[in-house]
Amino acid sequence: MEHYLDDLRSLKLEVYELFRQHPDLLPPVLEALTKEQQRDLVRKCMHCILDAGYSPMFFFNTDFKKYFYLAELLSMIDLSTTVKLGVQYSLWGGSVMNLGTERHRKQYFEDIDKLRLPGCFAMTELRHGSNVAALQTEAVLDVATDEWVINTPDDGALKWWIGNAAEDGKMGTVFARLKVPAPDGSGAVDDHGVHAFIVPLRDMASHELLPGVDIRDCGYKVGLNGIDNGMLRFTNVRVARENLLDRFATVERGGKYSSPFTASKRFAATLGELTGGRVGLTTASVGVLKGALTIAVRYGAQRQQFGPPDGSEIAVLDYQSQQQKLMPMLATCYALHFTKNFLIEQYVEMKRTKDEELVADVHSLSAGLKAYTTGYTASALSICRECCGGHGYAAVNRFGALRSDHDIFQTFEGDNTVLLQQVAAMLLKRYKEQFSGAPISATYNYLRQWAADTLPPNPLVSHETDMRHLRDPAFLVRSLRYRTARLLHTAALRLRKHTRRLGSFHAWNKCLPHLLALSRAHIESVMLDCFLEGVNKCVDAECRKALKAMADLFALQRIQSDIIFRNDDYVAPEKQKAIQRLIEILCSELRSVAVPLVDAFSIPDHILRAPIGLASGQSDPYSAYLQSMGYAASA
């Protein structure tokens, strides 16, 4: 394992060194580029990475840990480049490799890998984004010519937001309703639902749009303007029958459709292509969170404002308000660090075994963690900016660009609210299984003893205020599991009650806030488990002490802030007060090691590029900032 960590460390050093040698490729923060200039910069960045031998497709195909680590490394370099690479390799490349068969892999892998074949992942339409099953683009088989005829039936079916489409994409994986003649010869058409098709968009030589393909530019966005998102309309675009990505369903010459899977399993498999992108977005978002905290903690540790009448001014990080904003965030960042590593391990195992249970588990965990992480990072970016006061608002200190670019992480690759519901659905499914005696997979095995967990603790425990007890991992783990089990049990009861009267769809909607709370509770429970495993594996005593303090703070803050723990007297009032006191103590303790904890993210100054947050600025915090604003360097 140690050897592999060295491998990742050298990847980090090499990639960051690459950008030290090419500072011109780092997006400027002092001047606003047009979208065309940003797109050009992204193309140069991508080629620089590929020319240096970092082939994302090779990593994607052979070493997922490096692939996803590359996403984290690139996130503080430029999110447009990160996402554009993700579109090319995770989505366009991934869909061809994983929804297609050996024939498609042979035909396209090399050109996709070498960026000779820039491509798109055309799923979303104007009227449907989250609801993939309702997509309307159609692919009708013309039996006479043995071709699919791809059409956009109306404006609502215009493909929208498609990355790489407006300028660069030569081809795309287009998600369309597969329609073939009904086998009974009646002349009717069978609609087999959404499938994936390879559709050429532009001439390989002239780059002109092909007949029947109309592409418009989505124009300026809130951020990520280095990506050329486009709208696509197809008018009788003809592609060979072989262009159906036919790993999960086939159509023979003459139009016979067959699939070894049920429609739902086939749909799940098609959607499975999105899982890798969600893992990638999670790791990239953790990278942004680490960067934002590095800036805010370093700045807070040296920015002085006010002080006692008889003394000098103090660092703003010495104020409890600042500590209680940033230390729980630092703890959550470390929790997410360990959990995204767990997710990647699970993803690698899933790709190795193709185990159905694990596929479902990883779908749920990746959906939940992508939603949790990107939502947390989005709010953290605002809090970190605010913790830096006015100087956090200077473009040169990067919070603005990071916030604009990262914002959409909460929506694309699956809207967060929609994805969290996938977690609740999975938990309810496992909950029902446990009563039918079906095996419960690893991630959910704490549901096995949910009955015990949902019982309020005996009064001795709910009134226990001893610090050792409050920091006992058994208490912390059991509390978060109790919350999930309680929410799951009551959600199942409520759904059963309301379904009888409202039907399942409206019952689900009536319980939606409850279900979203259940999903978040589950994700936080998994995060604490991963965090404590990371603590136990840490060999350095000092480091382990700091990690344990953060793990305790992470869990205690969740217990302190969630009303459910007081509803059932799980935590009595005096225990709640003791928890609050302990949180303040832990924040104060962690403040003293906060800078080493963000230094440990080891984001070099030439990548961080925020003058108020540079490691080199710790002695004289203003010199780098003054220089960046055009003042001469201090002697």
Ligand SMILES: CCCCCCCCCCCCC/C=C/C(=O)SCCNC(=O)CCNC(=O)[C@H](O)C(C)(C)COP(=O)(O)OP(=O)(O)OC[C@H]1O[C@@H](n2cnc3c(N)ncnc32)[C@H](O)[C@@H]1OP(=O)(O)O
């Ligand atoms: C080198 C650098 C690398 C960088 C890498 C980092 C970046 C990564 C890439 C970033 C790219 C960003 C650009 C953006 C691209 C996009 O946005 S692409 C489009 C994204 N769109 C979506 O995500 C659509 C979201 N909607 C859905 O996923 C589905 O519609 C749904 C909501 C999940 C399904 O809803 P519904 O129709 O109600 O069906 P269900 O009953 O819920 O599901 C049916 C069954 O399918 C299972 N399932 C669903 N999804 C998956 C999955 N992903 N994997 C496996 N299984 C799945 C679901 O559990 C159901 O199963 P059963 O219960 O057993 O029936």
Ligand SMILES: Cc1cc2nc3c(=O)[nH]c(=O)nc-3n(C[C@H](O)[C@H](O)[C@H](O)COP(=O)(O)OP(=O)(O)OC[C@H]3O[C@@H](n4cnc5c(N)ncnc54)[C@H](O)[C@@H]3O)c2cc1C
């Ligand atoms: C910059 C950018 C790049 C993109 N790149 C691509 C790409 O390359 N390829 C591609 O195919 N797509 C891409 N997309 C589209 C993206 O995948 C969709 O925007 C996303 O899937 C959400 O769909 P939507 O925008 O239609 O929102 P909707 O699904 O309409 O959601 C709108 C609101 O309704 C809520 N909502 C929807 N359904 C429910 C529900 N069941 N329960 C509760 N609330 C609900 C959502 O939470 C959200 O707040 C991109 C989008 C952007 C902005």
